[in-house]
Amino acid sequence: MKHIINCLVENQPGVLARIVGLISGRGYNIDTLNVGPTADSTVSKMTIVVPGDAKIIDQVTKQLSKQVDVIEVVELTNRRHLERELILVRVGVADNTQRAEVLDLASSFNATVIDIQKDSISLQMASNQGAVTEFLRLLQPHHIIDLSRSGVIAVGRECV
Amino acid sequence: MKKQAPLKPEIPPQPQPQRSGAQCVIDGLVKAGCEVLFGYPGGTVLDIFNCLYDAPFKFVLTRHEQGAVHMADGYARATGKPGCCLVTSGPGATNTITGLATANMDGIPLVCITGQVALHLIGTDAFQEADIMGITRSVTKHNFLVRDVNELPDILAKAFYIATTGKPGPVLIDIPKNIQRALTSVPTKDPKRVEMRAYRPDVKVAKADIANLADLLNKAERPLLYAGGGIISGTASAVLTELARKANIPVCTTMMALGAFPENDPLSLGMVGMHGTAAANYAIDKSDLLISAGARFDDRVTGKIDEFASKAITVHIDIDPSAIGKNVSTHFGINGYLAPVLKALLPLVKRVKHEAWFQQVQEWKKKFPLGYPQPDGVLMPQTVIKMIDKLSKGQAVITTDVGQNQMWSTQFFTYTKPRNFISSGGLGTMGFGLPACIGAQLGREKELVVCITGDGGIQMNFQELVVAVEHQLPIVVVILNNGFLGMVRQWQELFYSKRYSGVMLSQHGRRPNEEIADKPVYLPDFVKLAEAHGATAYRVTTEKEVEAALHEAFKRKKTTVIECIVSPEANVYPMIPPGTHVSSMIGHTKN
Numbered sequence A: 001m002k003h004i005i006n007c008l009v010e011n012q013p014g015v016l017a018r019i020v021g022l023i024s025g026r027g028y029n030i031d032t033l034n035v036g037p038t039a040d041s042t043v044s045k046m047t048i049v050v051p052g053d054a055k056i057i058d059q060v061t062k063q064l065s066k067q068v069d070v071i072e073v074v075e076l077t078n079r080r081h082l083e084r085e086l087i088l089v090r091v092g093v094a095d096n097t098q099r100a101e102v103l104d105l106a107s108s109f110n111a112t113v114i115d116i117q118k119d120s121i122s123l124q125m126a127s128n129q130g131a132v133t134e135f136l137r138l139l140q141p142h143h144i145i146d147l148s149r150s151g152v153i154a155v156g157r158e159c160v
Numbered sequence B: 001m002k003k004q005a006p007l008k009p010e011i012p013p014q015p016q017p018q019r020s021g022a023q024c025v026i027d028g029l030v031k032a033g034c035e036v037l038f039g040y041p042g043g044t045v046l047d048i049f050n051c052l053y054d055a056p057f058k059f060v061l062t063r064h065e066q067g068a069v070h071m072a073d074g075y076a077r078a079t080g081k082p083g084c085c086l087v088t089s090g091p092g093a094t095n096t097i098t099g100l101a102t103a104n105m106d107g108i109p110l111v112c113i114t115g116q117v118a119l120h121l122i123g124t125d126a127f128q129e130a131d132i133m134g135i136t137r138s139v140t141k142h143n144f145l146v147r148d149v150n151e152l153p154d155i156l157a158k159a160f161y162i163a164t165t166g167k168p169g170p171v172l173i174d175i176p177k178n179i180q181r182a183l184t185s186v187p188t189k190d191p192k193r194v195e196m197r198a199y200r201p202d203v204k205v206a207k208a209d210i211a212n213l214a215d216l217l218n219k220a221e222r223p224l225l226y227a228g229g230g231i232i233s234g235t236a237s238a239v240l241t242e243l244a245r246k247a248n249i250p251v252c253t254t255m256m257a258l259g260a261f262p263e264n265d266p267l268s269l270g271m272v273g274m275h276g277t278a279a280a281n282y283a284i285d286k287s288d289l290l291i292s293a294g295a296r297f298d299d300r301v302t303g304k305i306d307e308f309a310s311k312a313i314t315v316h317i318d319i320d321p322s323a324i325g326k327n328v329s330t331h332f333g334i335n336g337y338l339a340p341v342l343k344a345l346l347p348l349v350k351r352v353k354h355e356a357w358f359q360q361v362q363e364w365k366k367k368f369p370l371g372y373p374q375p376d377g378v379l380m381p382q383t384v385i386k387m388i389d390k391l392s393k394g395q396a397v398i399t400t401d402v403g404q405n406q407m408w409s410t411q412f413f414t415y416t417k418p419r420n421f422i423s424s425g426g427l428g429t430m431g432f433g434l435p436a437c438i439g440a441q442l443g444r445e446k447e448l449v450v451c452i453t454g455d456g457g458i459q460m461n462f463q464e465l466v467v468a469v470e471h472q473l474p475i476v477v478v479i480l481n482n483g484f485l486g487m488v489r490q491w492q493e494l495f496y497s498k499r500y501s502g503v504m505l506s507q508h509g510r511r512p513n514e515e516i517a518d519k520p521v522y523l524p525d526f527v528k529l530a531e532a533h534g535a536t537a538y539r540v541t542t543e544k545e546v547e548a549a550l551h552e553a554f555k556r557k558k559t560t561v562i563e564c565i566v567s568p569e570a571n572v573y574p575m576i577p578p579g580t581h582v583s584s585m586i587g588h589t590k591n
Helices: A015-025 A054-066 A096-108 A129-139 B021-031 B043-052 B065-079 B097-106 B132-139 B149-164 B177-181 B207-219 B229-233 B237-246 B278-286 B338-348 B355-367 B381-391 B404-411 B433-443 B462-470 B486-495 B526-532 B543-556
Strands: A002-010 A032-037 A043-051 A070-075 A081-092 A112-116 A120-127 A143-156 B036-039 B058-061 B083-087 B110-116 B142-145 B170-176 B223-227 B251-253 B268-271 B289-293 B313-318 B332-335 B397-400 B449-454 B476-481 B536-540 B560-565
Touching: A002 A015, A002 A054, A002 A143, A015 A043, A015 A054, A015 B132, A032 A143, A043 A054, A043 A143, A054 A070, A081 A129, A096 A112, A096 A120, A096 A129, A120 A129, A129 A143, B021 B043, B021 B149, B021 B177, B036 B065, B036 B433, B043 B083, B043 B110, B043 B177, B058 B433, B065 B083, B065 B097, B065 B110, B065 B433, B065 B462, B097 B110, B097 B132, B097 B170, B110 B149, B110 B177, B132 B142, B132 B170, B142 B149, B149 B170, B170 B177, B207 B289, B207 B313, B207 B332, B207 B338, B223 B237, B223 B278, B229 B237, B237 B338, B251 B278, B268 B278, B268 B355, B268 B404, B278 B355, B313 B338, B381 B404, B381 B449, B381 B476, B381 B543, B397 B404, B397 B433, B404 B449, B404 B476, B404 B486, B433 B449, B433 B462, B433 B476, B476 B526, B476 B543, B526 B536, B526 B560, B536 B543, B543 B560
Parallel strands: B036 B058, B036 B083, B083 B110, B110 B170, B142 B170, B223 B251, B223 B289, B251 B268, B289 B313, B313 B332, B397 B449, B449 B476, B476 B560, B536 B560
Antiparallel strands: A002 A043, A002 A070, A032 A043, A081 A120, A081 A143, A112 A120
């Protein structure tokens, strides 16, 4: 099972390397990792998606909390939360039929067209992991020229 | 008439006196209570060494940076105070890795200062540059790169604060050369008054948790205390002893906790684990309540993990939250400092005799004492250690290397006080014994400090013997020379059909692919080598000679090396083969 872990850290050089090194050094995997500033300029937030059972997630959470630069660790999967992943995808369209199919798919998943070329369409979509995965699965038969995923970002819906 | 106060001339705000980053380092060490600094100079720490010239504490020049870290480590283990070391950038810094990893695994407070090339040169592959921040991240509790001299006083205080609080550990400060030369007016900070947003080692334990634990303990029929190194680093030995005696609870210790509970007490079962006593391992297997205090369920203790303490409710008290539930899923975890937790628990625990259980463990102790075969005409390594115990009346501080010498040292010396057994537990670092012995002796000048080592381990840091001689340290180094890398040989004997591959230090019986010129049979000559370093040395081959040499060494109070030629193929028993249950134990019945 995938777990979303939000980690507030001191906004200092080397912290990202420390966190990533910790997780890989202990033999755990990272599915996606997103880092950005927060409202407080001295604090950064990392959203880490880690696959594993409850025991692994317990260890990852504890090991992260133990780091001197880590202010707070919240495991969001088992709490009420909002999650989004942004994707940018460029799809090749050879003819009008294909173009119509892609546009149709895009509109049913609330993906936005952000660029149109003679032989391709670029789409933007932001949703939860499930919808993103599903959308990409349905796009699969088409020619995906390029794909960028932001990784999951998330916020809790209640006070911790 | 009232006299008018004379007008005070305006005093402009006095600028704080400026000092260099290098001076900040010395001042920070003094403020943290540093008594002795171990180290080795080099290009990027010249400025600090220049200030060190006038420092009020002792500086010990080691012969290798690894020696410096192990010495600081031995000093810390022997005294409970943080050890300090200072080395240069590049190779100086990379030579500290084994020492840092050793301290990190065992939770030993150290502050290691490394020089670094000037900030603007970082990343250019400058001379003696190494990314020591990246390299040491996983073997330290924390590390700092100083980017601004004004932050240096704060970082020094934080380093000592982090090293000594929570689960202690090594902290490294990497200081670029230009930062050492830059000036600052920021004053020295006190490590005791550090506040950090993201690091808050003061955990509060809920009263309900303590009450629950007391309840479990009061209801248990076969309770057992399993004490780990946390008891020693958390100064909880006295309260643990009080608790055990109050409720008549037997105590087994890990290797890291030897001496945390007096081994001459009837409640002591000695060490648990692969080479622990039969009584301790049986007790774990049969107990109905296992209370782990500052231990971490290491694989050398648990063996086959899903059958470990299978009849017990397991309770885990530890200051490190990540230790709880890491190796074994315990039923009940308490995250907190051991001394206050055990103190709070003490009044809630009833005086119970646990008569049947007590009798049972006594029976195991009587039936399966630690022993060894004693053939005629051969000096047994165990005999040497028993002799050290006897002649020092069990009061010596013992440091060891790793392997058979280490295990026999745990088995045949009676530890009654914390901080008297100093050994690399988690990492299992050969070459630790001698430098740790030097550090321990510098921390406890009046006491007898003995290094028990093997002919393999001693060769890993022999060069540090010079330091003991220079500082006139009365350490006694006892080399158990069996001509083998003994523990590896023992595993090859037991699990690899006696195919002794790459373990022979003597030339007797070497395989053709390891053969070299057939003479001399054994190198080096440890007596000559020790004498060349300025120490007194003896070679002994009988129990009588061991006694005489130890007696002489303890009396003379000068650096002494005693090489004991011991039985080449003696084994450490009992032994629970790795990854197996206690029922697979071998060598615990009459040897």
